[in-house]
Amino acid sequence: MNPIKVNHLKFSYDLETDVVNDVSFTVEKGSYTTLIGHNGSGKSTIAKLLIGLLEKGSGEILIDDLELTEANLDVIRRKIGIVFQNPDNQFIGATVRDDIAFGLENHQVDPALMDDIINNYAARVDMSKYLDQEPTRLSGGQKQRVAIAGVLAMKPEILILDEATSMLDPEGKSEINALVNALHKEYGMTILSITHDIEEVKKSDHVLIMFEGKIVKDGLPSEIMIDEKEMISLKLDAPFSVKLANALKRRGIVLKETLDTERMVAELCLLRSKK
Amino acid sequence: MPIAFEKVNFKYAPNTPFAYEALKNIDLAFEMGKVTAIIGPTGSGKSTLVQHLNALLLPSEGTVLVLDRTITNKHKPKELKSLRQRVGLVFQFPEYQLFEETILKDIMFGPLNFKVPEAQAKVLAMNALKLVGLDESFAEKSPLDISGGQKRRVAIAGILAIDPDVLVLDEPTAGLDPQGSKAMMELFLRLNKENGKTILIVTHDMEHVINYCDNVVVMKDGEVINHQRVTDYFERKTQVEDIQMNLPQLLLFKEALLDGGFEFKQPMRYLEDLAEAISKEIKR
Known part of the structure; x- marks a missing residue:
């Protein structure tokens, strides 16, 4: 059973150009998958299709082998949590507590259990102190943590991050990355992260690259990210480590490792000591 | 002509229980004709600082010198328009402020507002569109029909069309894809090298600071704690780690x-x- 399986998916906003054009891919259970691509390549549209915010043109979306249709949208939305890019656009409640409660109320959780659930998830994202504050007074990183708590309280099996850290400062970014990594490692949650952060992609289990509405690359970061020319032709950028390895190659130094910083450094130090 | 802060303090909501000192005793002179990065943690005062440069905020105490203008608490320069024509400020996520029916009209709004005749405003707008890397076919499109990255470029073109001497940008590449963000930084560098514009960029991206900027101003808790050449700044990594920025x-x-x-x-x-x-x- 795959958490996400997409077959020949098509979508168009204007019935002329396919923003998502015959896309097929699989996200494996418990994996940390990254979805990258240039602005306008169709990444966010995919996220919205996966949670039924947009209706597909044709093709098939399967969540845990269950086809996404109007009829089972509710069941499927319980399985998937999503955090969007802009922390300011996803708050409803007057306080952090209300905001986390909102999703629970929607899912008809017994009010007697609600307080415990809220406290538990607020603690998990390290926001217990802020439960009675207005969300508008929080920093960007704190807002995204509350958004994640609200999503987690619904106990989804799959978490989709749609550039969830791109509006945050470095501190906020690392807070969220650490939290997501913990959810992935400790709870085995399946993560699909739409991102521009090349360093995040390097560490992921699986990478999908979109270009002009199509998935053009699908595989291991260590296979895909190492081709500088190709990354540039896809309107992306190669990791610094890959660019450095190529600059060294032009100077006659050929490395076995060209992606992982630590291994590259070890290899270079060995070369230096051998000279 | 300088852009300088002399003993500037700024308080939000003064004389209320929520009073908050966002800038403390700022003494700072930007080097003209250069690209300067302004960095620091969230809440350190970066955006507050740059909003003083075209008198959107007035200092609570002290003096801000912007080109031939002197801005103090009591002295809001007359004819703010001509100041704002020379100091172009691009806010964070400027694409949220696009409002006209077509992209061309949106870019022309600035020049027209500064009483540039329509025909000339159109020429300026088309040039600005080209500068930000969008071709003529975009002119008649609606700003609602293009991608987020393209919207950002249109918003920046709107400021370029008024041809300011000083360009102040608050996180201009946040949320752009790697190539869009690189193209944007290269554009600013070109405007600096070829057109002699002074560029001030608020950023969190240290790769941009090291690759494109001449100088760096570091802010923390409302103060300027460092102002150096970029090459000198990165010689000591502890300086960077101290403000929780990524190396x-x-x-x-x-x-x-x-x-x-x-x-x-x-x-x-x-x-x-x-x-x-x-x-x-x-x-x-």
């Missing part, structure tokens, strides 16, 4: 190699500098 990839590599026995003496800034230094040591 640029180049420095991460350099530090790890130093720990592993490499001996680099020369300062380095670009990827090619590092590759050259590594190659010299290995082949020595």
Whole structure:
């Protein structure tokens, strides 16, 4: 059973150009998958299709082998949590507590259990102190943590991050990355992260690259990210480590490792000591 | 003509229980004709600082000198328009402020507002569109029908069309894809090198600071704690770590190699500098 399986998916906003054009891919259970691509390549549209915010043109979306249709949208939305890019656009409640409660109320959780659930998830994202504050007074990183708590309280099996850290400062970014990594490692949650952060992609289990509405690359970061020319032709950028390895190659130094910083450094130090 | 802060303090909501001192005793003179990065943690006062440059905020105490204008608490310069024509300020996520029916009209709004005749405003707008890397076919499109990255470019074109001497940008590349963000930084560099514009950029991206900026202003808790040439700033990594910024990839590599026995003496800034230094040591 795959958490996400997409077959020949098509979508168009204007019935002329396919923003998502015959896309097929699989996200494996418990994996940390990254979805990258240039602005306008169709990444966010995919996220919205996966949670039924947009209706597909044709093709098939399967969540845990269950086809996404109007009829089972509710069941499927319980399985998937999503955090969007802009922390300011996803708050409803007057306080952090209300905001986390909102999703629970929607899912008809017994009010007697609600307080415990809220406290538990607020603690998990390290926001217990802020439960009675207005969300508008929080920093960007704190807002995204509350958004994640609200999503987690619904106990989804799959978490989709749609550039969830791109509006945050470095501190906020690392807070969220650490939290997501913990959810992935400790709870085995399946993560699909739409991102521009090349360093995040390097560490992921699986990478999908979109270009002009199509998935053009699908595989291991260590296979895909190492081709500088190709990354540039896809309107992306190669990791610094890959660019450095190529600059060294032009100077006659050929490395076995060209992606992982630590291994590259070890290899270079060995070369230096051998000279 | 300078852009300088002299003993500037700024308080939000003064004389209320929510009073908050966002800028404390700022003494700062930006180098004209250069690209300066303004960095620091969230809430350190970066955006508050730059909003003083076209008198959107007035200092609570002290003086701000902007070109031939003096801005103080009591002295809001007359004819703010001409100041704002010379100092173009691009806010964070400026694409949220697009409002006209077509992209061309949106870019023309600035020049028209500054009483530039319609025909000339159109020429300026088309030039600005080209500068930000969008072709003529965009002119008649609705700003609602283009991608987020393209909207950002249109918003920046709107400021470029008024041809300011000083361009102030608050996180201009946040949320752009890697190539869009690189193209944007290269545009600012070109405006600086070829058109002599003074550029001030608020950013969190240390790769941009090391690769594109001449100087760096570091803010923390409402104060300027450092103002240096970029090349000097990155010589000491502790300075960068102190304000919880990420080290640029180049420095991460350099530090790890130093720990592993490499001996680099020369300062380095670009990827090619590092590759050259590594190659010299290995082949020595």
